[in-house]
């Protein structure tokens with residue numbers, strides 16, 4: 001198969017607004033020891049940097065990837081931008097990225113989503129859809145009115161129901177994993193806080209997020225944190241591009257990375273790594289096809305591949321009228337896709353679409369771009385969910401350490417986790433904590449006054 005422009009294994013496309021020049025910054029230690037170092041240039045890192053902007057504290061962001069954005073990544077393809085990571089402004093009316101989009105001149109599309117619809121009822125009649133969504137509503141009712149003591153979302157379903165695979169597929173899209181691994185308390189905290197408005201940025205959510213980085217935060221791309229030493233008054237960061245000394249660190253790395261062994265951390269941070277291990281990333285991937293002229297596809301329509309298969313893809317057709325079809329995979333479906341070669345994953349989606357539209361559909365579809373979040377070492381999956389019984393791990397993970405290490409990232413948000421706006425808000429929180437700490441003179445002054453931040 002021809003090389004795709006943004007397959008994550010390949011060299012990133014610089015179409016996200018970053019020049020190659022910025023990559024070169026990564027090997028230069030341009031600023032002498034910054035006051036604050038942010039680890040990770042995703043939505044949380046950029047959110048923190050925006051909040052620190054103009055504060056008078058010098059700030060540097062170090063990012064392992066050769067691009068900013070993390071799980072926010074708009075890929076420039078021959079038929080326009082597509083989002084390989086976040087694409088929807090969830091809870092859009094109260095989502096801070098909506099206001100930032102307006103501020104930066106991005107258009108926000110406020111149309112209703114086509115998610116619940118099935119184009120021409122293909123493979124999923126309206127009567128079956130009503131039954132399936134009713135099963136989902138019943139499950140939602142039960143986890144609120146009579147939640148199982150196990151806190152395990154799977155314990156509130158009827159395994160014999162014909163709609164159990166449908167519920168498992170939804171769990172894959174919403175949480176990235178099967179209901180067996182999902183905490184009910186965590187799921188409900190998100191669901192109760194979220195609103196029904198889901199909007200989009202036609203030029204790309206990823207592009208919006210990377211465009212929002214303030215110019216006074218130095219960005220060092222291709223710079224991986226490898227170890228951290230807390231024994232002296234200054235924090236010493238060992239990175240792939242040399243040593244950095246700083247007063248305060250804000251971690252925004254994904255839970256899987258924090259819990260893993262890629263970064264050598266002092267044992268004092270073990271409780272944070274333990275909390276991160278209880279908030280693993282599920283699996284979520286996207287495949288994009290180009291739709292060619294003459295095919296059966298209509299703008300802004302949707303099909304679910306197979307409502308009786310928990311691994312099924314969900315297909316958004318010609319969003320904004322672009323000649324594109326997005327296959328979104330979650331849980332088991334995403335695990336299978338990331339274990340396959342890119343070509344095999346596209347073949348799997350081709351077969352599912354052929355089952356709905358007929359075998360002739362293949363000639364109207366061309367592979368365009370694919371994600372591989374699970375296979376990207378500095379990310380490791382889709383988005384976080386709490387394991388049963390461990391919803392409070394989010395608060396544990398969000399606690400500061402020693403008034404000089406602060407934790408942000410989507411997994412630290414106790415209601416809006418798994419989203420780009422939750423990540424942003426967590427970055428703001430951590431930036432506030434860091435500034436309060438520095439205002440009190442850092443760790444030793446805090447210890448002297450006994451003041452808690």
Ligand SMILES: Cc1cc2nc3c(=O)[nH]c(=O)nc-3n(C[C@H](O)[C@H](O)[C@H](O)COP(=O)(O)OP(=O)(O)OC[C@H]3O[C@@H](n4cnc5c(N)ncnc54)[C@H](O)[C@@H]3O)c2cc1C
Nearest residue numbers: 040042043044064070071086087088225378409410419420
């Ligand atoms: C397929 C998919 C679809 C999604 N859809 C939506 C959606 O529609 N709406 C929505 O709101 N959210 C969505 N999300 C979730 C959203 O993208 C994330 O919640 C959000 O982007 C996470 O931001 P973050 O800053 O917390 O983490 P990240 O984006 O993971 O940022 C952390 C950064 O840290 C870097 N890093 C890691 N280790 C190191 C190290 N040692 N040294 C230096 N840097 C390091 C990483 O490379 C990364 O860039 C989706 C995610 C996926 C994968």
